[in-house]
Amino acid sequence: MKLNIALLAGDGIGPEVINQAVKVVNAVATKFNHEINWTSALTGACAIDDCGEPYPDSTHEVCMAADAVLFGAIGHPKYDNDPKATVRPEQGLLKMRQKLGLFANVRPTFTFPSLIDNSPLKRERIEGTDLIILRELTGGIYFGERGRKDNGNTAFDTCTYTRAEIQRLAKLGFEIAMTRSKKLCCVDKANVLESSRLWRETVQDMEKDYPEVTVSYEFVDAVAMRLVQWPNSYDVLITENLFGDILTDEASVISGSMGLMPSASKGLHTSLYEPIHGSYPQAAGKDIANPLATVLSAAMMFEDAFGLHAEAAAIRDVVNKSLAEGVVTEDLSGSNKAYKTSEVGDWLAKNV
Amino acid sequence: MKLNIALLAGDGIGPEVINQAVKVVNAVATKFNHEINWTSALTGACAIDDCGEPYPDSTHEVCMAADAVLFGAIGHPKYDNDPKATVRPEQGLLKMRQKLGLFANVRPTFTFPSLIDNSPLKRERIEGTDLIILRELTGGIYFGERGRKDNGNTAFDTCTYTRAEIQRLAKLGFEIAMTRSKKLCCVDKANVLESSRLWRETVQDMEKDYPEVTVSYEFVDAVAMRLVQWPNSYDVLITENLFGDILTDEASVISGSMGLMPSASKGLHTSLYEPIHGSYPQAAGKDIANPLATVLSAAMMFEDAFGLHAEAAAIRDVVNKSLAEGVVTEDLSGSNKAYKTSEVGDWLAKNV
Ligand SMILES: CC(C)[C@H](C(=O)O)[C@@H](O)C(=O)O
Ligand SMILES: CC(C)[C@H](C(=O)O)[C@@H](O)C(=O)O
Numbered sequence A, B: 001m002k003l004n005i006a007l008l009a010g011d012g013i014g015p016e017v018i019n020q021a022v023k024v025v026n027a028v029a030t031k032f033n034h035e036i037n038w039t040s041a042l043t044g045a046c047a048i049d050d051c052g053e054p055y056p057d058s059t060h061e062v063c064m065a066a067d068a069v070l071f072g073a074i075g076h077p078k079y080d081n082d083p084k085a086t087v088r089p090e091q092g093l094l095k096m097r098q099k100l101g102l103f104a105n106v107r108p109t110f111t112f113p114s115l116i117d118n119s120p121l122k123r124e125r126i127e128g129t130d131l132i133i134l135r136e137l138t139g140g141i142y143f144g145e146r147g148r149k150d151n152g153n154t155a156f157d158t159c160t161y162t163r164a165e166i167q168r169l170a171k172l173g174f175e176i177a178m179t180r181s182k183k184l185c186c187v188d189k190a191n192v193l194e195s196s197r198l199w200r201e202t203v204q205d206m207e208k209d210y211p212e213v214t215v216s217y218e219f220v221d222a223v224a225m226r227l228v229q230w231p232n233s234y235d236v237l238i239t240e241n242l243f244g245d246i247l248t249d250e251a252s253v254i255s256g257s258m259g260l261m262p263s264a265s266k267g268l269h270t271s272l273y274e275p276i277h278g279s280y281p282q283a284a285g286k287d288i289a290n291p292l293a294t295v296l297s298a299a300m301m302f303e304d305a306f307g308l309h310a311e312a313a314a315i316r317d318v319v320n321k322s323l324a325e326g327v328v329t330e331d332l333s334g335s336n337k338a339y340k341t342s343e344v345g346d347w348l349a350k351n352v
Helices: A014-032 A045-051 A057-065 A089-099 A113-118 A163-178 A194-209 A220-229 A241-254 A292-306 A309-325 A341-351 B014-032 B045-051 B057-065 B089-099 B113-118 B163-178 B194-209 B220-229 B241-254 B292-306 B309-324 B341-351
Strands: A002-010 A035-040 A068-073 A102-110 A130-136 A146-149 A154-162 A183-188 A214-219 A236-239 A262-267 A271-275 B002-010 B035-040 B068-073 B102-110 B130-136 B146-149 B154-162 B183-188 B214-219 B236-239 B262-267 B271-275
Touching: A002 A014, A002 A057, A014 A035, A014 A068, A014 A292, A014 A309, A014 A341, A035 A057, A045 A089, A057 A089, A068 A292, A089 A102, A102 A163, A102 A241, A113 A309, A130 A163, A130 A241, A146 B194, A154 A163, A154 A194, A154 B194, A163 A183, A163 A194, A163 A236, A183 A194, A183 A220, A183 A241, A194 A214, A194 B146, A194 B154, A214 A220, A220 A241, A220 B241, A236 A241, A241 B220, A241 B241, A262 A292, A271 A292, A292 A309, A292 A341, A309 A341, B002 B014, B002 B057, B014 B035, B014 B068, B014 B292, B014 B309, B014 B341, B035 B057, B045 B089, B057 B089, B068 B292, B102 B163, B102 B241, B113 B309, B130 B163, B130 B241, B154 B163, B154 B194, B163 B183, B163 B194, B163 B236, B183 B194, B183 B220, B183 B241, B194 B214, B214 B220, B220 B241, B236 B241, B262 B292, B271 B292, B292 B309, B292 B341, B309 B341
Parallel strands: A002 A035, A002 A068, A068 A271, A130 A236, A183 A214, A183 A236, B002 B035, B002 B068, B068 B271, B130 B236, B183 B214, B183 B236
Antiparallel strands: A102 A130, A102 A262, A146 A154, A154 B154, A262 A271, B102 B130, B102 B262, B146 B154, B262 B271
């Protein structure tokens, strides 16, 4: 197959981890006889430095023309803690989500047996955890009307959802649930919010189309508790944008495997694959960042964007092998030898 | 002193745990020579059953006339999972918060050494945890304009904050921080929300009035992570209503002492003290519920509403003694003898 992939390395450790994913994807392509056409483009702080825009039109065109987007991470300390800065890397992220129609962020949380002891939670609480949070990504309070009144002394934000937006996200949730244990949890705050009541109503209406799926409805505060108590009691969760922001981050720390977690954002025009970790500016340029989450995001891309399951499995297998043989960066090496980011990438590409 | 206390037992295990707190408060009053004037009133499902209203005017009058309110818990399964029910116990809660002006919910999370192994988190992660979350309780998206458009196919909720509402809450946060380690964390989503930017701006402006307090600003998603990773790295956190709802519940499970956690809601007219746990309808009437969170809420009331520190200390001491001597309900007794709710209350009252 001929695969057109847009490459958005971003800031901080982004370029370093993306480079390793490129090596691995190229190796897989050779092995399975695919032709990869990579197109790089700028986004984030590096794009602001370049042209004053965190998600320039030229980058958008590259993404629109691609079959899939592989993304590193964005963010730079010079923009942190300055909510009044007029241009910020995160704005690029929001603009990209909106313009590419990336309506569903798919965030798996699972455990790697060899990493389970890294978790802040006790082993017996997390063993077997394998859940997916589907976060709505282009609606809600992130994109509603906002502003000031009373000479700036009153501020407001609006959370708006349409039935169609909820259906689109929930449909994906039901479909994913059908491929797994057929359990779906709709997370809302329907005891307070009207938008949550529309979520619940809409999902309830859809239940009849998926008679095999058992749906539960839980309040976001209860889920924030149960995710820490019994994460392995969940399977597929669907939720709105802001709740998803909080819960996916909370879920990311429970498995002890945060540095390895991939994610996908499904779009109307194209889909995007990225590690869940940030741009860790402190580690940038040191060749020490763990590339595995990005490499596993590439596996998600093969499966999800191209329907190439054997290729995805080959990547996951070689990642498991690197973990088993200790070919890992310093965050995972413990008292053993730490490999460099680039060494891990080379090893994976060679052994895939 | 003459202390007028409104007693809102509520639903489920509410009456049982409240009864034990009454015994202990009466014993403390005898010991320290106070006269307690208790006035009971209905709220929650029991009030709906009685008069169709979860927070009747008569109950409001009782609360307004009191120096403090001691509250049990509300909620009944017959109202659960039915967001379209026109009258629900939670509405009583919201109405009560609004009418009493309960603008600040103060939620401590701390560990009891003897309970630390109940936590889903590893011991080394939680030892020394002693934090307070201050949740704004009468503003934000809970009380903003909401509704439907497009024949019910679009729903919206509005999050509104005024500078004055933020100042009122933040002032309390700074004051509490001054009595502790002088560290305050303002939790917001200022990279997205205008209301969060007003929070940050307002708190930043107040920093000069409390030069000894070190203030940090963190995004709610990052806090949801760090609360699980390093809860003992926090001291006092302030946040808006919805974020506080999620984070206080998340924090409640990390210490392993959830069944013991008290809370206070500071009001314009009076203040209210309640355990953080719910009405556990399954346990109602069985004399098995743990009364200690309610008893410790009474301790908070003595200190906070009446400025009676020795009385509060006496309650905390006898609670610690009951834990040390194993005079506890079945949730804490492990393989030892489990005491009944009423037996624990009697023992505490006798030994205070
Ligand atoms: C940077 C920020 C705007 C963003 C979000 O809130 O969506 C981030 O937290 C994320 O989850 O991708
Ligand atoms: C019952 C519900 C409305 C309430 C809230 O969200 O405030 C509860 O979760 C709480 O935290 O007291």
